Amino acid sequence: MSSNKKMGLTQLTILVAVNMMGSGIIMLPANLAQVGAISMLSWAVTAVGSMCIAYAFAQCGFFCSRSGGMSAYAEEAHGKSAFFLCSYTYFISLAIANVAIALTCVGYAAEFIPWLSASPINTCIGTIAILMITCAANFGGPSLTGKIAGVTVWGVIIPVAGLSVIGWFWFDFDTFKMAWNPHNLSMGNAVSSSIALTLWAFLGMESACANSDAVENPKKNVPLACLFGTAGAAVVYILSTGVMQGIVPNAELALSTSPFGLVFAHMFNPTVGMIVTVLAVIACIGSLLGWQFTIAQVSKAASDANLFPSIFSKVTKNDAPIVGMLIITAAECVFSLMTISPNLSKQFEAVVNLAVFTNVVPYILALSGLIVIMRKAQVTAAVYKRNLIITMVAITYSFYGLYAAGTEAVFWGALVTVAGYVFYGFKAYEFERKSIEPSIVPSINDEHMPTAIA
Template identity: 65%
Template sequence: MAESDKKMTLTGLTTLVAVNMMGSGIIMLPTNMAQLGAVSLLSWIFTAIGSMAIAYCFAQCGIFCTRSGGLSAYTEEAHAKSGFFLCSYLYFISLAIANVAVAISAVGYMTAFIPWLGSGAIPLCVGTIGLIWLTILANFGGPSATGRIGAITVWGVIIPVAGLSLIGWFWFDPAILIAAWNPNELPVSEAIAKTIPLTLWAFLGMESAAQATDAVENPKRNVPLACLFGTLGAAVVYVLSTTVIQGIVPNAELANSSAPFAYVYAQMFNPTIGNIIMALAVMACIGSLLGWQFTLAQTAKMTADQDMFPDLFSKASRLGAPIFGMIVCGILQTLMALSTISPNASEQFGKLVSLAAVTNLIPYVTALTGLLVIMYKAGVGPVIYTRNTLVLVVALCYSFYALYACGMEAVFGGTLVLAVGYLFYGVIAKRFASETRAGPGSDGTSSPEKTA
C-alpha cells in the first residue's frame, strides 16, 4: 500500500473537522439554549467571530510553520519545549474528557430505542464505556478508514440540521421567537455570558486538522483550508438551525425536550419522521466520537514522537493506526467515565463540557501567541503581519472571555490539571537539557567576567 493511500485528503480532513464540531454539540444545543431563551442566540455572534478568528490564526500558523505537531508546535515557537508538552498534555486531557461527554450524549439519544440505558447510573455508564471502545476499535483501520466512515456519519448531522436550516422556514413563526426572547428577564450581557460555554463547545474541533498534520496529504495546503472550511460551514449551519427551531417550537417545550431536532421534525411532519431523525442523531454522535478518538490518538502519537509521552503511543500498525496508544486512551476514558458516574446524564454532561472547554482554551491561547514568533521567523511583510496581529487580538480576546464565562468551578479544575502537567514535565525535563551547556556554574566556578 502506497504511503499516500494511508493519508487523509482535504475532503476527508474538512469532513473530520465538521464532524468533530457538529456531531454532538449541535444536536442538543437548542434545548440547552432554550433554558435562557432566544436571547441566547446572540452568543452565536461572539462565538462565530471568535472561532473564525481562532481558525484563521491556526491556518496562518500552518502556512508559516510547516513542522509537525499542530497546536503544540505553534506553542513551542513562543514557549519552548515545556510549552510543547503542556499544550499537548492539556489538549490530550481535554479530548479525553470531551470523548466521555460525547459518549454520554450519544447514550442519552439511544435511550429512546433502548430504554434500559436510561434506567439508572450503571446502565448509563455501561453504554458510555461500550461506545468508547466501539469507536476505538473502529479507528484500528487507520486514518483513511476514519475519514471514510466520517464522510458517512456526517449525514446524520447534515440531513436533520442543514435540512431544518433550509425547509424549516416554512413552519417558522416570528411570534414564537419573540415570545421566547428572554423568559428569565436576564440582562442581555449575562444571558450571552451564560451561553458562551455552550456555543464554544459546539465549535471545539476547529483545530482537529492542525493536530493531524502527520496523517494528511499535502498538510501545508490542506490543513489551513480544512480549518477554515470546516469552521465556516459549521457556523452557518449553527446559526440558521438554532434560529429556525426557536421559531417553530414554543420555548417551554423546547427547553424540556431531550431530542430537540427529533421533536421539531415530529411537529413538522409526524412521529415516524421524528424517530428517523433520532436515529440519524445517534449515528452523528457515534461519528463524532470516532473522529475525536482519531484526534486523541494522533495527539498522543505526535507528542510521543517528540519523546514527551511514552513510546507505546507512537507505535503504529501497517495501516497507520497507533493501536497500543488507542488502547491506553480507552482505559483512561473508561476510568473517567467510572469516576464521573451519575444517574443524571445532563448534569454529568454539563460538568464535563465546562472542564473540557477550559482545558482546551489554554492550549488555544498558547498556540495563538506562537503566531507572532512564527511570522517573525518567516519574515512576513508588514501588511500580512499587521492583518494577522489584528485577527490574533480578536481571537485572544474571545478566548479570555470564554475562559471567564466557563465559571469558577471549571477554571479551578483546569488549573489543577495544569499544575499536575507542570509536575509531569519536571520529571522528563532532563531529557531536553543540553549536556554541552557552558557557563556560570557548569564546572562549579564562575566565569571570568563575573569574577572581574
C-alpha cells in the first residue's frame, strides 16, 4: 500500500475511538446512577488503565510479528496452553458480551414494548429471541454484516457524542449535586462499585493495533492513536454520563431501561426521546449482528488452528459457519437463563461483570507476554524500562478490574477458566506431537512406555 493511501494519526485516532464507542455505553448511565454521580471517578481510573493496556498491546504488535493477536503474545511467555486458554476465554467473553448487548436492546425496546420488562422471564425471552434473530440473519454470509454494523453503530455514537456537547445547555448543577453520592459511599467503594461497568465500555481496545500495515509510520502513530483514541472515548463517556446526571433526577435515571432516550425526552420532548430510543435499538441489533458473525469467525479460526472442535470449521457455500453460529447462540441462550435477575438492570450488571472477568484473563496473559517479547526483540534499556512500567500499571489495573467484578463473577469466571485447562487436555497431545520429531515419538506398544496405574 502506497504511503499516500495509508491512514495518518488523526484518522487512526478517530477509528480507534469509534471502534470502542459502540453499544456498550448506552445502558451504563442507569447502572452508574445506582451508585451516584461519584461513579464518574471510575471513568478517570478506567481511562488511565485502558490507555496503558492499549499502549502495551500496541508494543506487543510491533515487537512480535506472529499472527494470533493476544493468544500469540500469551504463548511467548506461557507456552501453547496459554495460546489455547487466551483464545478460549476471549471466545467465552465475546459470547457473554453478546448477551449484554441483547439485554441493552431489550431494555431500549421495552420503552415501546412494555411487555419485555414486565418480568424477568419476559426479559429473558426477549433477549433469547434477539440472539436467535441476529444469528439467523448471518446465515447469508459476511457480505452485508460488516456494512450494516458499520452504519447502524452511528445510531449510538451520534446521540452519545451529541449529548456531550449540547447537553450542557440543559445542565442543572443542583440536580447534579443531589446525584453526587446519594448512598454516602466512600470514594474507594464508589469507584470499586462501578469500575467493572466502566471497563466494559472500553473492551475491544485490543483491536486498535490490528491493522498497523495500513498506517503511516506505525511505530509512532499506532501507540499514539491507541492513547489518543482511548482518551477521546473517555472524554465522551465522562461528559455524556456527567451531563446526564445534571439533567435527569438520579432516582429516575437509576430506574430507566433506556437512559439516553430518557435524557433526550427531558431535553426536548417524548417524541425526540423515542426517536433516540429507536436509533439505539437499531444500533444494538446492527452491533449484535456484527458480533454474532465475529464470534463465529473467531471460533472458526480457532478450529482451523486445531484449537477448537472441527465442527466450528464447517461453512456453507456463502462462507457462513452456520453450525458454529447455532452452537454459539445456544451457549448464549444458556448464559441468558443463568443470569436471570429481578430486573433488567441487575441482569445487565451481572452479565457485564462476567464478561469483564473472562475478557481480562486473556488481557493479563497477553500483557505478561510483552516482557518476553521485548527481551527477544533486544529492545534498548530505555524502551524496556518505559514499556515495563506502563505494562505493570496495565496489569495492576486489570487485577483491580477482576476484583471489582465481584465475588459471583469471579467465582463463575474462575470455573469457566479452569474448565479451559480440561478442554486443553484433549488437544495438548496433538500440539506436543507436532513439536517432536516422528522418529523419537514412542510407539503406543513400546516396552519402555510406563504402565497404567490401576
